[in-house]
Amino acid sequence: MGHGPNPADPIYRVAYVAPSGGTVLFALGPASDVPGSAIGTRVRNSPAVLSFSSSLWSEPAKPAPRQIRWAEDRYVLSIGSANFSGEDLLHIAWSLDQTGVPAPKNPYTRVKPGVCAVRGAAPDDTVKHLLSFVGGADPDAVMDCFSLELLGAQPGYRGWADLPRASDVDLRSTAPLAGRVVIGAGWSFASDPGGAWGPQAFQFFTLGLEDGSWRVYETGTAAYAPPP
Numbered sequence: 144m145g146h147g148p149n150p151a152d153p154i155y156r157v158a159y160v161a162p163s164g165g166t167v168l169f170a171l172g173p174a175s176d177v178p179g180s181a182i183g184t185r186v187r188n189s190p191a192v193l194s195f196s197s198s199l200w201s202e203p204a205k206p207a208p209r210q211i212r213w214a215e216d217r218y219v220l221s222i223g224s225a226n227f228s229g230e231d232l233l234h235i236a237w238s239l240d241q242t243g244v245p246a247p248k249n250p251y252t253r254v255k256p257g258v259c260a261v262r263g264a265a266p267d268d269t270v271k272h273l274l275s276f277v278g279g280a281d282p283d284a285v286m287d288c289f290s291l292e293l294l295g296a297q298p299g300y301r302g303w304a305d306l307p308r309a310s311d312v313d314l315r316s317t318a319p320l321a322g323r324v325v326i327g328a329g330w331s332f333a334s335d336p337g338g339a340w341g342p343q344a345f346q347f348f349t350l351g352l353e354d355g356s357w358r359v360y361e362t363g364t365a366a367y368a369p370p371p
Contacts, residue, residue, distance in 0.1 A: 165226030167235065174221040177208045182229075182367055185360070186236045187244045188292055189213040193370060195229050203228070203371035211236050215245050229370030233321035237351060237360075247295020254283035260356035266324040267314055269357045270348050274330055278308035290351065290358040306340070307333040318366075323351040325366050 154172030161167075179197040183190065191213035199207050210223035211232045222232050259272040273288035282301035289300050309330040316327040329345040349361035 161226075163226075166224060167227055167232075168221075168223045170221045170223070171218060174210070174212050174219055176212060177210045177223075180370075182370055184211075184233065184236075185292055185296065186211065186213045187215060187239060187241065188247050188295055189215055189245060190296075191236065193229055193233060195370060199229070199371040209370075230321045233370065237322060247291065249295050249298040251286060251291060251294045251298065253287060253291075255281075255287050257287065257356070258284050259288035260353070260358045262355045264357065266350040266357040267317065267326055269350060269359065270314060270326050270328050271312065273303075273348075273359070274309045274312045274328065277303050277330075278306050278333065280304055288359055290353050290360045292353075293360055306336045309333075309344075320349065320369055323349050323360065324357070325349050327366065 154170055154174075156172075157169045159167045159169070176192055176194040177196060179195055180200070181192050181194040183192055185191055191211055193209070193211045195209040196207040198205065199209070206225045208223065208225050209227070209229045209232055210221055211229075212219065212221040213236075214220070222235055224232060259276065260269050261272075269288055273285065276284045276288070279285075282304040285304045286294060286301055294300065309332060311329075311331040313329045314326060315329060316325075318325045326348045327345065328348065329343065332340065332342050332344065335342045346362050346364060347366040348359050349366075350357045351360045352358075
């Protein structure tokens with residue numbers, strides 16, 4: 144136990160030390176991001192930031208601070224290490240027990256569980272199912288493709304059901320990331336959907352396990368490399 148800048152704000156720390164001497168520090172209490180590079184994500188239904196020294200991009204084996212930090216209600220939590228990689232910290236954070244997670248801003252109850260994310264199926268099957276539901280006017284089928292964590296933060300994915308139909312689906316890349324899988328997929332729309340879309344689309348989907356099924360936790364037009 145220690146104190147932050149304000150002695151009235153205690154910091155509780157638990158350290159896990161590997162046989163190699165590498166340490167992972169779990170903390171509850173005030174914390175600042177590590178200066179340098181940063182990657183945004185979500186941990187336990189909460190916005191989170193993985194921050195680390197920019198020198199690690201060129202010297203990944205050199206000991207340097209890394210930290211993932213998020214807040215649950217009024218509590219700030221962090222996981223840090225100078226030895227384990229940023230990808231390791233992401234893996235730990237994404238694998239935390241979900242007991243007591245903050246309620247999502249936009250709660251959703253699944254209506255068609257398993258219609259997209261089939262238990263025991265491969266991650267790319269979820270992406271294929273999702274793109275087959277695009278334009279199908281069935282938002283609950285689309286929503287089954289996405290994690291409740293993502294839907295709780297961004298419920299607009301239900302709108303994918305109202306886009307023009309997708310065809311010529313091409314899964315172009317698959318890469319592991321901190322216990323999850325990143326899949327790049329391109330496709331064509333039957334007509335130009337307008338807005339931020341174009342007639343040709345490409346997205347990176349980051350999928351993780353939720354209740355034994357692979358669901359989408361993040362989407363984006365660019366993917367980040369495993370953080371050092």
